[in-house]
Amino acid sequence: MPKEVEGEYEVFPDNPHKTYGLMAVVKGKSPVVDKSPEDTVMTWPHLLIRELVASVVVMAVLLAISLVLNAPLEEHANLTETPNPAKAPWYFLGLQELVHYSALIGGVIIPGLSLFLLAALPYLDRTPDRAPSKRKLLTVVFTVFIIVNVVLIVIGSYFRGPGWSFIVPWRGGSVQ
Amino acid sequence: MTEIIRLLSRFITGNRVWKSVFRAESPVTERGQSESIFHNVWLHIYPVKVRKDALRFTYTFCLGGVSFLLFLLLIITGVPLMFYYVPSVEQAYGSMKDLEFVVSYGLLLRNMHRWAAHAMVITVFLHMARVFYTGSYKSPREFNWVVGVFLLALTLGLSFTGYLLPWDQLAFWAITVGTSIASYVPWLGPSFKYVLIGGNEVGQGALLRFYVLHTVVLPLAAVLMMAAHFWRIRKDGGISKPL
Numbered sequence A: 001m002p003k004e005v006e007g008e009y010e011v012f013p014d015n016p017h018k019t020y021g022l023m024a025v026v027k028g029k030s031p032v033v034d035k036s037p038e039d040t041v042m043t044w045p046h047l048l049i050r051e052l053v054a055s056v057v058v059m060a061v062l063l064a065i066s067l068v069l070n071a072p073l074e075e076h077a078n079l080t081e082t083p084n085p086a087k088a089p090w091y092f093l094g095l096q097e098l099v100h101y102s103a104l105i106g107g108v109i110i111p112g113l114s115l116f117l118l119a120a121l122p123y124l125d126r127t128p129d130r131a132p133s134k135r136k137l138l139t140v141v142f143t144v145f146i147i148v149n150v151v152l153i154v155i156g157s158y159f160r161g162p163g164w165s166f167i168v169p170w171r172g173g174s175v176q
Numbered sequence B: 001m002t003e004i005i006r007l008l009s010r011f012i013t014g015n016r017v018w019k020s021v022f023r024a025e026s027p028v029t030e031r032g033q034s035e036s037i038f039h040n041v042w043l044h045i046y047p048v049k050v051r052k053d054a055l056r057f058t059y060t061f062c063l064g065g066v067s068f069l070l071f072l073l074l075i076i077t078g079v080p081l082m083f084y085y086v087p088s089v090e091q092a093y094g095s096m097k098d099l100e101f102v103v104s105y106g107l108l109l110r111n112m113h114r115w116a117a118h119a120m121v122i123t124v125f126l127h128m129a130r131v132f133y134t135g136s137y138k139s140p141r142e143f144n145w146v147v148g149v150f151l152l153a154l155t156l157g158l159s160f161t162g163y164l165l166p167w168d169q170l171a172f173w174a175i176t177v178g179t180s181i182a183s184y185v186p187w188l189g190p191s192f193k194y195v196l197i198g199g200n201e202v203g204q205g206a207l208l209r210f211y212v213l214h215t216v217v218l219p220l221a222a223v224l225m226m227a228a229h230f231w232r233i234r235k236d237g238g239i240s241k242p243l
């Protein structure tokens, strides 16, 4: 056990459990980039306790939601009875909305291109600046991308009725 | 108070049994704390020490970690669901009814699986946004962003394949609509759709394929990608510094 004297710390204690030997002391940076001993803390307990607490909170919330809200289950699947409108799962409703405008451009080209640009993003944006204020154009483009996604999903979910016609949910439109 | 905690943890961790299980000294000393991490197969992906500012909640909002936790919860709730679920067009819907009315806590199990799945889609998306706005995809983390995009696709794929399994009207028509979008891809689309649903229409072929994708292929792929994702975080020097 390293013995701790006030303000003093035995760095290389003579310890019977030690399975390594000190070969040499050299000057240089610590192999862990950008980290110095002063601004680090032990993973256990500091990080793991936090992760544990966050996990308990998430599990409690999930349990609470699951106790009060039941997963949907409609009638048995029926090939002859097409619901109108038939809707994809909510995260694909933006896509379905685009398909409604144009199958090829909306359903294939725009989503395909977006996905490609998303994956290639780190290779397209090659400036070293990380702060959003130093890469304004990209930040705006990405934010618009997110907003458009959300808006299309909301439209698809709540504002589309029979035949994919535009409906206003609070005027008697049905909500999926 | 801290003294009580200290004594308690010494009592729990300072004995031979603890030591034999964890191969580590009691984690009340820094040495014990280090050993608890790097002598543990599950924890050794963590560094022994982390940067203080990496702990800041308002930097990551725990979104990556919560996505991972939800994934674990989906596996934990998914396995017992598999005990009751039969992927046949005659029996699938009945399995759902059994879960609701016959199986103890069956409905709760199904609810948790369903809501965790929706939540995971949202947290993964928000996690991606966090990574973007903090510019954390920049060198040396470019490739981990790409791994992340694959994880996003896998998350959507897992959610989509699971959507069909209850075999109710909602499931059937959502997958019919969803897979028909795939067929708009010129040239490749129609055959991709045919292979995906095992026929021209959503039926027994589609149900079995989606079941296998949902319970075996995609979870396995996600586990492998997550392993790569976490490994890269470690190799890239931990998470990026707060701005």
Ligand code: HEM
Residues within 6 Å of the ligand: B060, B062, B063, B064, B065, B066, B067, B068, B071, B124, B125, B127, B128, B131, B134, B136, B137, B141, B144, B145, B146, B147, B148, B149, B151, B152, B155, B226, B229, B233, B238, B239, B240, B241
């Ligand atoms: C199943 C999905 C995913 C899981 C479980 C996951 C998990 C994690 C975790 C636990 C971290 C550590 C930091 C944090 O919690 O924020 C992280 C960091 C990171 N993730 Fe993900 N992730 C997922 C999807 C994604 C996606 C969709 C992207 C981007 C397209 C992405 C890109 C990154 C990057 C670049 C980092 C490093 C961030 C930094 O250094 O600050 N991940 N991920």
